[in-house]
Amino acid sequence: MNRDEIIKVLKNPNAEKTKEIFSLADAVRKKSVGDEVHLRAIIEISNYCKESCLYCGLNKNNKNLKRYRLSEEEIFSTALKAFNFGFQTIVIQSGEDPLIKTEFIENVVKRIKDNLDVAITLSLGERNLDDYKRWKDAGSDRILLKFETSDLYLYNQLRGKNEKVHKRVEMLKELRTIGYEIGSGIMVGTPFQSYESLVDDLFLMKELDLDMIAIGPYIPHKDTPLNDKLNSIVVKDPEATTLILVALSRILNPFANIPSTTALSVIDPKEGRINGLKCGANVIMPDLTPEPYKSLYEIYDGKTSSPEWNEISQENLLRSLKMAGRIPSSSKGSRIKKIYPLQ
Numbered sequence: 001m002n003r004d005e006i007i008k009v010l011k012n013p014n015a016e017k018t019k020e021i022f023s024l025a026d027a028v029r030k031k032s033v034g035d036e037v038h039l040r041a042i043i044e045i046s047n048y049c050k051e052s053c054l055y056c057g058l059n060k061n062n063k064n065l066k067r068y069r070l071s072e073e074e075i076f077s078t079a080l081k082a083f084n085f086g087f088q089t090i091v092i093q094s095g096e097d098p099l100i101k102t103e104f105i106e107n108v109v110k111r112i113k114d115n116l117d118v119a120i121t122l123s124l125g126e127r128n129l130d131d132y133k134r135w136k137d138a139g140s141d142r143i144l145l146k147f148e149t150s151d152l153y154l155y156n157q158l159r160g161k162n163e164k165v166h167k168r169v170e171m172l173k174e175l176r177t178i179g180y181e182i183g184s185g186i187m188v189g190t191p192f193q194s195y196e197s198l199v200d201d202l203f204l205m206k207e208l209d210l211d212m213i214a215i216g217p218y219i220p221h222k223d224t225p226l227n228d229k230l231n232s233i234v235v236k237d238p239e240a241t242t243l244i245l246v247a248l249s250r251i252l253n254p255f256a257n258i259p260s261t262t263a264l265s266v267i268d269p270k271e272g273r274i275n276g277l278k279c280g281a282n283v284i285m286p287d288l289t290p291e292p293y294k295s296l297y298e299i300y301d302g303k304t305s306s307p308e309w310n311e312i313s314q315e316n317l318l319r320s321l322k323m324a325g326r327i328p329s330s331s332k333g334s335r336i337k338k339i340y341p342l343q
């Protein structure tokens with residue numbers, strides 16, 4: 001499909017065409033990365049943020065949010081809990097918190113790597129390259145840094161920035177040269193976002209050759225400035241559009257790791273995760289942040305509504321994978337480097 005054809009499908013999805021795209025994506029997924037689903041545990045270590053993104057509940061101007069930071073001990077004990085549940089990747093996530101010191105993350109990464117056989121993904125926002133080099137030396141494996149939209153004008157609007165070049169896109173290229181696997185992605189259906197720019201996002205993710213591609217629907221947060229602009233939303237059905245974009249991403253990037261994002265499961269708690277898996281996704285990233293902190297990492301409304309991860313959550317997840325004909329991965333789930341189609 002070329003650019004114009006994709007735009008046409010996104011604008012006017014008909015059941016037959018959507019079904020065709022989903023089944024092609026599922027077939028590509030099966031042939032390239034198989035039936036395994038990589039389970040990655042997110043630990044949200046701080047909800048402080050120095051930024052003022054208009055869409056995010058963690059933005060520094062949200063005075064209604066109680067803030068927290070986890071101690072090294074709390075992070076390690078949560079990583080241990082995740083490991084005992086069978087998670088083989090720990091995702092350390094936070095707002096852009098300048099009081100999280102370089103040494104702190106270095107120590108956390110070393111301690112986890114010294115004691116647990118897991119991969120570590122860092123999702124800590126924009127930090128200088130030296131920090132990221134030190135964290136790589138300490139043992140971290142992957143970076144998740146979403147560029148949100150390739151449209152620089154929209155990006156500046158949404159994040160309250162005035163950048164001349166897309167800093168996050170440039171950072172991703174630099175982080176790859178350090179040796180990280182790089183993950184990034186977008187939000188679908190923010191106010192002012194056009195279908196055309198979503199297709200540009202799709203091609204940018206391909207051009208960056210991302211190891212992980214995360215696409216999630218925009219969900220408003222009541223205490224953010226963007227909540228007053230909902231009548232400027234162009235994308236009619238962010239959830240359905242997200243699923244089509246997930247499927248197209250799989251077709252364009254056969255070996256990338258593609259999560260069925262949390263936002264999909266917030267919109268549709270029963271089927272959201274599985275719907276993503278049926279459209280080409282092969283990763284699930286449950287939130288293992290302990291209470292009372294988990295409830296405070298409220299990026300968008302409804303994100304924190306699920307209970308703290310426990311045996312029942314784990315059983316439910318494994319059962320739903322089985323029902324979908326998928327199996328939990330037996331590896332850490334680094335991106336497979338092969339050429340498609342397979343010989």
Ligand code: SF4
Nearest residue numbers: 049051053056059095
């Ligand atoms: S999107 Fe990230 S950088 Fe922006 S306010 Fe939220 S946590 Fe901070």
